[in-house]
Amino acid sequence: MFGWTGNILEIDLTRRQFTARNPSAAYFHQCLGGKGIAGEILQPHVTKAWDHPDMPLIFAAGPLVGTPAPTSGRMVIASRSPLTGTIGDASVGGRLGFQIKRAGYDAVVIKGRARQWTGVTIRDDKISFQDASGLFRLPISKRLQRIKDKSACALIGPAAENGVRFASIMVDGHFAAGRGGLGLVMSHKKMSFLKVRGNAAIPVYDKAELKQACEEIFRLAAAAPVLMGDLGLTHYGTAALFDLIHNRRMMPTANFRKTHFPGAEDMNAFQYRKAFGSKKTGCAGCHILCKKKDSRGGALPEYETMSHFHALLENKDMNVVMEANRVCNDMGMDTISAGATLACHAEVTGRPLKPKEIIPLLKDIAWSRGIGRQLKMGSSRYAAQAGRPETSMSIKKLELPAYDPRGALGMALGYALSTRGGCHLRAYPISHEILRKPVATDRFTFSGKARIIKIAEDLNAVVDSLTACKFIFFGATLEEYARALYGVTGLQTTGQDLLKIGERIYFRERILNALNGFSARDDDLPQRFFQEPGSHGEDMRIGPLDRNEFLQARSNYYRIRGLNKAGLPTRDKCEELNLEWK
Numbered sequence: 001m002f003g004w005t006g007n008i009l010e011i012d013l014t015r016r017q018f019t020a021r022n023p024s025a026a027y028f029h030q031c032l033g034g035k036g037i038a039g040e041i042l043q044p045h046v047t048k049a050w051d052h053p054d055m056p057l058i059f060a061a062g063p064l065v066g067t068p069a070p071t072s073g074r075m076v077i078a079s080r081s082p083l084t085g086t087i088g089d090a091s092v093g094g095r096l097g098f099q100i101k102r103a104g105y106d107a108v109v110i111k112g113r114a115r116q117w118t119g120v121t122i123r124d125d126k127i128s129f130q131d132a133s134g135l136f137r138l139p140i141s142k143r144l145q146r147i148k149d150k151s152a153c154a155l156i157g158p159a160a161e162n163g164v165r166f167a168s169i170m171v172d173g174h175f176a177a178g179r180g181g182l183g184l185v186m187s188h189k190k191m192s193f194l195k196v197r198g199n200a201a202i203p204v205y206d207k208a209e210l211k212q213a214c215e216e217i218f219r220l221a222a223a224a225p226v227l228m229g230d231l232g233l234t235h236y237g238t239a240a241l242f243d244l245i246h247n248r249r250m251m252p253t254a255n256f257r258k259t260h261f262p263g264a265e266d267m268n269a270f271q272y273r274k275a276f277g278s279k280k281t282g283c284a285g286c287h288i289l290c291k292k293k294d295s296r297g298g299a300l301p302e303y304e305t306m307s308h309f310h311a312l313l314e315n316k317d318m319n320v321v322m323e324a325n326r327v328c329n330d331m332g333m334d335t336i337s338a339g340a341t342l343a344c345h346a347e348v349t350g351r352p353l354k355p356k357e358i359i360p361l362l363k364d365i366a367w368s369r370g371i372g373r374q375l376k377m378g379s380s381r382y383a384a385q386a387g388r389p390e391t392s393m394s395i396k397k398l399e400l401p402a403y404d405p406r407g408a409l410g411m412a413l414g415y416a417l418s419t420r421g422g423c424h425l426r427a428y429p430i431s432h433e434i435l436r437k438p439v440a441t442d443r444f445t446f447s448g449k450a451r452i453i454k455i456a457e458d459l460n461a462v463v464d465s466l467t468a469c470k471f472i473f474f475g476a477t478l479e480e481y482a483r484a485l486y487g488v489t490g491l492q493t494t495g496q497d498l499l500k501i502g503e504r505i506y507f508r509e510r511i512l513n514a515l516n517g518f519s520a521r522d523d524d525l526p527q528r529f530f531q532e533p534g535s536h537g538e539d540m541r542i543g544p545l546d547r548n549e550f551l552q553a554r555s556n557y558y559r560i561r562g563l564n565k566a567g568l569p570t571r572d573k574c575e576e577l578n579l580e581w582k
Contacts, residue, residue: 014112033062062467073284093283103198132192157332178334210487224475239269250407259534261311307402308339340399396421520567
């Protein structure tokens with residue numbers, strides 16, 4: 001095979017055994033890799049509890065990983081989410097996917113539960129188990145110092161060990177698989193780290209064809225200001241969005257009770273670079289390099305982290321945001337859910353948090369002490385226990401990111417329909433509603449958004465299966481990546497062929513959620529967005545969402561996606577996509 005290794009490594013922590021299985025070429029052609037492989041592996045187990053020993057934790061790379069294809073350094077980590085109960089997956093950067101491929105595997109599947117804290121090391125075809133009890137309770141940074149070598153590494157921190165439902169898996173110390181609590185799955189398996197190092201080259205089918213595809217992608221990326229422009233991602237990272245979202249009065253403020261944070265222009269990406277310095281870094285195989293480090297080598301916050309620890313908490317102290325980002329990464333917990341849960345807590349208690357209170361509360365969550373014992377469960381469970389469920393700004397128990405849905409109605413629909421809960425990355429309507437890519441759409445209407453959301457979900461399912469970066473698609477399209485896939489694997493395909501594969505991958509996720517009881521009642525938004533307006537400006541009105549228009553758009557989506565009125569898969573669509581449902 002070309003591109004794919006043809007091998008999936010299965011590791012049983014209970015028995016300390018491992019085996020490699022070799023699916024057919026048709027298997028890889030059908031699911032590609034990454035998210036697609038994860039869905040195939042999860043389906044037989046998905047109705048089990050997230051903490052069942054047989055629930056797999058999957059590390060899956062795509063066919064482009066380890067090749068010169070642009071932004072091909074990503075991978076997917078997946079299981080069932082402890083926070084939401086939905087399918088839980090995260091696309092993550094770093095070198096882990098690259099090293100898994102070089103070690104000879106398309107995916108590593110972890111099952112069982114070790115008797116004591118254990119680390120797993122993969123060196124090509126040699127797999128070994130290490131006693132990791134000495135790492136217990138250490139922050140991520142100190143764990144890395146203990147185990148660091150030339151391997152790529154995925155590891156958990158104290159947050160996962162202490163039962164935080166939104167605990168992350170940190171890759172290479174700086175890249176977070178954060179959403180949904182995958183770190184808690186890894187912790188329950190008593191697995192402290194996974195280290196991988198391989199030496200095999202990834203065979204490429206047609207180097208000349210791949211080179212030409214790469215040149216097309218690079219050319220399109222260079223022509224996209226949002227990627228390579230003076231104010232684009234290459235210079236400011238995702239923090240470049242801060243001003244755009246603020247100026248459009250859709251920055252979630254005071255736990256989504258407002259959509260405008262006065263003075264936000266003094267805490268934007270430029271101000272962070274001025275105050276802390278900025279150096280480029282990024283994933284393996286990426287030329288955009290959207291990750292940013294400060295002058296001391298620490299990670300600068302991403303847009304979501306900046307927005308939630310500033311506006312959502314009504315905090316103007318940049319040093320607090322920097323420290324919140326550091327603490328979350330070092331403890332191993334998702335910054336979006338952490339910030340949103342603190343904002344929920346502030347509303348429940350009836351007073352904004354003082355800047356000096358934010359960091360101690362984050363540490364209380366990570367170490368499960370004091371009020372942290374309740375907050376570590378996430379905003380939905382915490383708010384319900386407090387008798388104030390309406391204060392949790394979450395969907396399917398996953399806290400909402402930093403785009404207020406009243407200011408972008410495609411985003412509202414995308415949030416509600418996302419298979420992993422309150423997630424902006426399943427469809428990412430911000431691309432066309434705010435960044436105007438690939439074409440501009442009216443952000444204040446639901447008209448046409450159902451079909452746009454469906455197509456975008458299918459496209460991003462392909463991206464997370466190849467596995468590439470969503471940002472490169474601000475410039476390139478699946479047409480160029482179909483050519484790159486042919487150059488790597490020899491698989492003759494088109495952009496439309498890939499979209500059909502993406503439709504199957506994403507529809508499977510609807511099936512997996514349906515098997516666990518999710519339906520139309522879960523594809524909804526917090527009532528606040530239908531009842532309360534946002535923050536009006538002199539030339540801009542941010543009103544509440546129209547409930548009837550939202551329900552009509554959702555109904556349109558169900559019809560286009562092949563779901564019934566209850567949001568459940570139809571038999572006809574399952575047969576069309578060759579998928580099983582009940």
